[in-house]
Amino acid sequence: MSFNVSVGLVDSGVKKGEDSYQLVIAGGGPAALSAALYAARYGIKHVVLESWKPGGQAALTAEIENYPGFSLIAGSDLTDAMKKQALQAGAVFHMETVETAVEKNDKILVKTDSAEYTTDYLIIATGAAPATLGVPGESKYYGRGVSFCATCDAPFFKNKRAIVVGGGDSAVKEALHLTHVVSELGLVHRRDKLRAEPFLATKLIEHKKVATYWNSHLAEVVGDDMGVTGVVLDTPEGKKHIDTDGVFLYVGTIPATEPFVSLVELDKKKAVLTRNIVGTSNPRVFAAGDVTNNGFRQVVTAVSEGARASAAVFDLIQNEE
Amino acid sequence: MRLIPGNTIAEETKATDKLTLIDFSAEWCGPCKMLHPVLTKLTTELSDKINILTVDIDKDPAAANQFGVRGVPTMIIFHGGKEIDRMVGFKDKASLKRDLEALAVGTL
Numbered sequence: 001m002s003f004n005v006s007v008g009l010v011d012s013g014v015k016k017g018e019d020s021y022q023l024v025i026a027g028g029g030p031a032a033l034s035a036a037l038y039a040a041r042y043g044i045k046h047v048v049l050e051s052w053k054p055g056g057q058a059a060l061t062a063e064i065e066n067y068p069g070f071s072l073i074a075g076s077d078l079t080d081a082m083k084k085q086a087l088q089a090g091a092v093f094h095m096e097t098v099e100t101a102v103e104k105n106d107k108i109l110v111k112t113d114s115a116e117y118t119t120d121y122l123i124i125a126t127g128a129a130p131a132t133l134g135v136p137g138e139s140k141y142y143g144r145g146v147s148f149c150a151t152c153d154a155p156f157f158k159n160k161r162a163i164v165v166g167g168g169d170s171a172v173k174e175a176l177h178l179t180h181v182v183s184e185l186g187l188v189h190r191r192d193k194l195r196a197e198p199f200l201a202t203k204l205i206e207h208k209k210v211a212t213y214w215n216s217h218l219a220e221v222v223g224d225d226m227g228v229t230g231v232v233l234d235t236p237e238g239k240k241h242i243d244t245d246g247v248f249l250y251v252g253t254i255p256a257t258e259p260f261v262s263l264v265e266l267d268k269k270k271a272v273l274t275r276n277i278v279g280t281s282n283p284r285v286f287a288a289g290d291v292t293n294n295g296f297r298q299v300v301t302a303v304s305e306g307a308r309a310s311a312a313v314f315d316l317i318q319n320e321e
Numbered sequence: 322m323r324l325i326p327g328n329t330i331a332e333e334t335k336a337t338d339k340l341t342l343i344d345f346s347a348e349w350c351g352p353c354k355m356l357h358p359v360l361t362k363l364t365t366e367l368s369d370k371i372n373i374l375t376v377d378i379d380k381d382p383a384a385a386n387q388f389g390v391r392g393v394p395t396m397i398i399f400h401g402g403k404e405i406d407r408m409v410g411f412k413d414k415a416s417l418k419r420d421l422e423a424l425a426v427g428t429l
Contacts, residue, residue: 051413051414051415055351055355059351059355060351060352075351076351076354095358095414097413097414097415097416099415113413113414113415114415142392142409143390143391143392143395143407143409143410144389144390144391144392145391147391147392148410149352149392149410151351152350152351152352152353152392152393153391153392153393155347155349156385156390156391156392157391225389226389227389227391228391245391246391
């Protein structure tokens with residue numbers, strides 16, 4: 001098998017953790033990549049610690065239709081292009097996972113799985129991971145029919161049945177991707193209409209392969225030794241069993257904020273509470289993208305926030321000099 | 322990390338006293354591409370405890386079916402030819418190394 005090693009996997013080769021930085025950018029998705037591009041162009045001495053999924057959630061999105069300038073582009077192609085552009089500008093990437101970040105002597109000490117970094121400023125752009133429902137069978141059949149990534153796993157369901165749980169943009173985009181391969185698709189949503197962009201929502205609901213289950217909740221995933229065979233739904237008419245081979249869950253996300261709990265204030269959903277879009281409760285820490293409580297989680301807003309965060313750091317550095 | 326045909330999994334996993342990790346992977350899979358350099362590094366770092374091999378599920382769909390794989394990447398860890406653990410999706414290097422070392426301590 002010849003793997004196409006994407007630019008998202010390039011390591012800089014720069015010696016790690018032996019120096020003090022002006023800026024550490026934690027994360028690898030669009031917000032971090034944009035912050036890296038701007039940091040490099042501003043000449044800020046920086047490093048990007050990107051281990052948690054290079055490209056972020058965007059890289060796992062099959063088709064992005066709403067990023068200005070591209071009518072249709074694969075998420076991984078878009079994030080690869082962003083990474084390439086940042087590298088060309090001089091951005092420095094280390095493939096390491098941030099474990100903790102704390103204040104120390106007017107600096108921030110960032111510890112990763114393999115090094116320590118001292119920095120004046122930090123941009124948190126670590127994104128968010130898919131949330132789970134915690135219903136019976138969900139974890140048991142993960143990878144055996146339960147999936148959080150239609151882009152990754154759709155080929156396993158060619159001419160088979162699948163259901164998607166969720167009603168936001170991610171659920172609808174990934175459900176539309178699944179309609180290309182499955183024989184039947186059930187859409188389960190807890191409300192009576194979708195929250196997703198109306199253009200995409202209408203396209204999905206009107207699709208001939210799609211059956212909708214409104215005001216319904218996934219109660220259980222059932223299966224056998226080989227994997228998922230069906231689901232039980234709580235519907236307004238009571239419990240309902242549906243035969244299916246796959247269950248795709250898009251029921252929200254959990255911000256990846258654990259390493260930063262002592263540095264910045266979080267909201268009740270553990271997202272970084274922002275002020276003026278990218279500021280945080282800590283004047284040396286900024287946040288961008290899905291890790292924040294900014295709400296509108298799109299690639300276009302993530303890259304905007306990443307750029308703003310690096311610009312804010314640049315202004316502070318200029319004022320110090 | 323060596324690519325193996327799916328029909329040699331039994332042979333490969335029985336032929337060693339070490340653990341064997343089989344990475345079920347595909348070229349079109351984004352998280353598989355992310356995982357590949359992690360596994361390459363661990364192939365060297367954990368070479369005394371574990372053999373890391375990969376199976377292309379497009380070339381060997383029967384192997385994916387045989388082991389109930391319906392998502393990639395799926396990593397199945399074997400000892401003495403028997404499945405002892407299974408992990409699905411991307412894992413960063415630190416977490417995966419920690420989990421594999423713990424499995425090795427509990428098994429070898």
